[in-house]
Amino acid sequence: MRIPLSGPDITEAEIDAVAAVMRSGRLSLGPKLEEFEAALANYVGARYAVAVSSGTAGLHLMVRALGIGEGDEVIMPSFTFIAVANAVRFERAAPVFADIDPSTLNIDPAAVEATITPRTRAILAVHTFGVPADIEKLAAIAAKHQLILIEDACEALGAEGRGKKAGAFGQAGVFGFYPNKQITTAEGGAVVTNNEKLAARLRSLRNQGRTPTGEWFEHTEIGYNYRLSELHAAMGIEQLKRIETILARRMQIARSYNEQLHVCQQILLPLSELADGRISWFVYVIRLAKEFSYAQRDAVVEAMGKRGIACGRYFAPVHLQRPYKVEGCSLPVTESVAERTIALPFFNALSEDQIDEACSALRECVEFSSCSKKAMKSATQL
């Protein structure tokens, strides 16, 4: 693809930091891990951060450390990445999907309340595409029904709601640092919390159930190897130093897209302003108007691809994926939104020229596909 969907933003500072770790002889469980965790906790406004090998590992440890398991139900969106549901399944608990708000694309608090049963243990709020979930309402529901409120903030580093940062609202929050995220450690993740005991348990679980004071071959419980190496942590430290510049750049790209696309009636723009908070732009996802079919959306994505512009289908709902397909699970908003979304190229180094090109190509492909079936066919041949 001439214009990729995403791409990491690596500077000489990250390269130097990683090289210095390689020369230091200390490759795991060293000072870089501690420094990265302290910087992340400080940025998010949580007391503790425990870095792990991926966002998925973070989700798994969070679920396990909170004692969520067999017989428990966890309410979550289906309009998200499958790892959210998988992490709950790893512990034999049951994901229960609630529908979303069509404007924020986040879990709808009314739908959450409607899915509560005597087995519900937790609400897992996902800050989808960097837009903070309606935490105030979710926290009230959690308190009323004595549920654990946890967050997947993997797409939302730096997002804010009512003066607090995403990840620091609930009992614990998870971040991911895969290369398409706002900051990357190549692979990596972290769990943040204000709970000291929970943090200690997370540290033990990521390191084979060891304790910080015990012997290397002393294990107090069954744990995992979910450690983040010193190389990855060093990369994360440098990336996190630039977070505000990165978020400002991403907001600027979103604005440029908005300016060029708002004239096109067949395209619905993403939510771009919050009454009391800040979006941390993860991806730029538009939605085609209601009259567009699933097939037409796919034709547009394909036609863009033929022009060398990579687009994504964010998200394919989790409840429609094979491991989660159950009879009678219907989430009309999730399904209708997911059929018409298109993620456009979105990364820090995206130039104004590339944005222009992506926007004019998108407008052409969309107009073509909305004219007639025949035109749709030729749109895919562009």
Ligand SMILES: *Cc1c(COP(=O)(O)O)cnc(C)c1O
């Ligand atoms: C990226 C992401 C994760 C974590 O993914 P990893 O690849 O395991 O780091 C988890 N949840 C959501 C919603 C994500 O977008």
